[in-house]
Amino acid sequence: MTDAPEYGFDTKQIHAGAAPDPATGARQTPIYQSTAFVFRDSEHAAKLFNLEEVGYIYSRLTNPTVSALQDRICALEGGAGAVCCSSGHAAQIMALFPLMGPGCNVVASTRLYGGTVTQLSQTIKRFGWSAKFVDFDDLDAVKAAIDDDTRAVFCESVANPGGYVTDIPAIAAISDAAQVPLIVDNTSATPYLCRPIEMGATLVVHSTTKYLTGNGTVTGGVVVDSGKFDWMATDKFPSLSQPEPAYHGLVFGEALGPMAFTFHSIAVGLRDLGMTMNPQGAHYTLMGIETLSLRMEKHVANAQKVAAWLENDPRVDYVTYAGLPSSPYYERGKKICPKGTGGLFTVALKSGYDGCVKFVDAVQLFSHVANLGDARSLVIHSASTTHRQLTSEQQEAAGASPNVVRISIGIEDADDLIADLDQALAAASA
Structure with a gap:
């Protein structure tokens, strides 16, 4: 089913990666809540551990429920392979892990989720890695930032929180010319609205916590590999192009071709980092994805x-939604996300920082939480929460200025949402 491109998106979101359970005939994917899996014999066990045969060993590495989810997301993104893990942040580290080494850097967009900015600017230093933050609207600056130690380029398709749209084909062309992979976080757009691999992305990451699950119940992440990058072309990626001592000198790129990154992420990444997705969480996400296209259309x-x-309300300074004709990203949005630019944007209030605080305290139907992509509408003041650790310059670059609130629009009745925002704006302006 995963390799059936003749099926449409709506069919794949229900059927990809899933089949009736061979033991019981169960139609829904079972939750394989098992730590380990019995080997047929000693030879079978040895082949599994030697990567000579694909199968299940231990749920830190592989699990049937998680595998079904990996196959489904891979099919929706049009990738060669996928690896699920415990969160979106874990997915970002998993994506970088086979690529980076001490002294290496990643060139990253300034328009990223605040937690990602912190992860790339602070946490990865402990691995000896570094990040260069660049305005990805300035293509010349992106080119200039890439040097001999650059091992990846990182951006979001539709940026959190501001809803800015990245020109993925242009960034992919720059990455290709430099022979480094482009990693695109497609969380805010989902594969229903945006197809980064078709635009040249090497890897796609998601926080499956958000729109893919869609119901605010579990955390998770995934890395999808396009299978199109030649890891053997240069000596920049020794984890994939040189012998791996733990597997008797196996060269992943040589032996596994388009599946090299995926197998390395499981056999080395999950084995040693242990950022495993649990099977019950995978099950919730599988069920959520079944209605992804329907939900995204409503979002x-x-x-x-x-x-x-909001844009026409006198209490509002500006709205950053790329779906508005007034947005500088309107035309790009139609190209990158032809079915719409999602349900995430920011609103700047004329009442400033204090007004934003009153606003989030006054909402009734909206929920004041540190999440997005839920069926419920959500709101947060990023400058005092998700982007609090950033400098004022970083907040401004990320679209999280002190007078801005982030809004994640759910699938409720739009008129009810507007009524709630109206009374919250009244409280903010009082």
Whole structure:
């Protein structure tokens, strides 16, 4: 099913990676809540551990429920392989892990989720890695930032929190010319709205916690590999192009070709980092993905209506939704996300920082939480929460200025959402 491109998106989101359980005939993917899996015999066990045969060993590495989710997301993104892990942040480290080494850097967009900025600017230093932050609208600056030690380029398709849209084909062309992989975080857009691999991305990461699950129940992450990058072309990626001592000198790129990155992420990344997705969480996400296209259509329709109303309200300074004709990303949004630019954007209030605090305290239907991509509408003041650790310059670059609130539009009745925002704006302006 995963290798059936003749099926449409709506069919794949239900059937990809899933089949009736061979033991019981169960139609829904079972939750294989098992730590370990019995080997047929000693030879079978040896082949599994030697990567000579694909199968299940131990749930830190592989699990049937998680595998079904990996196959489904891979099919929706149009990739060669996928690896699920415990969170979106874990997915980012998993994506970088086979690529980086001490002294290496990643060139990253300034328009990223605040936690990602912190992870790339602070935490990865402990591995001896570093990040260069660049305005990805300035293509010349992106080119200039890439040097001999650059091992990846990183951006978001639709950036959190501001809803800015990245010109993925242009960034992919720069990455290709430099022979480094482009990693695109597609969390905010989902594969229903944006197809980064078709635009040249090497790897796609998601926080499956958000729109893919869609119901605010579990955390998770995934890395999808396009299978199109030649890891053997240069000596920049020794983890994939040189012998791996732990597997008797196996060269992943040579032996596994398009699946090299995926197998390395399981056999080395999950083995040693241990950032495993649990099977029950995978099950919740599998069920959520079954309605992904239906939900995203409603998210987009609601966001379009609510953003247009907010833009015309005199208490609002500006709205950053790329689906509005007034947005500088409107035309790009139609190219990168032809079905709509999602349900996430920011609103700047004329009442400033204090008004934002009053606003989030006054909402009733919206939930004040540190999450996005839920079926419920959510709101947060990024400058005092998710982006609090950043400098004022970093907050400004990320679209999280002190007078801005982030809004994640859900799938409720749009008129009800507008009524709630109206009374919250009244409280903010009082």
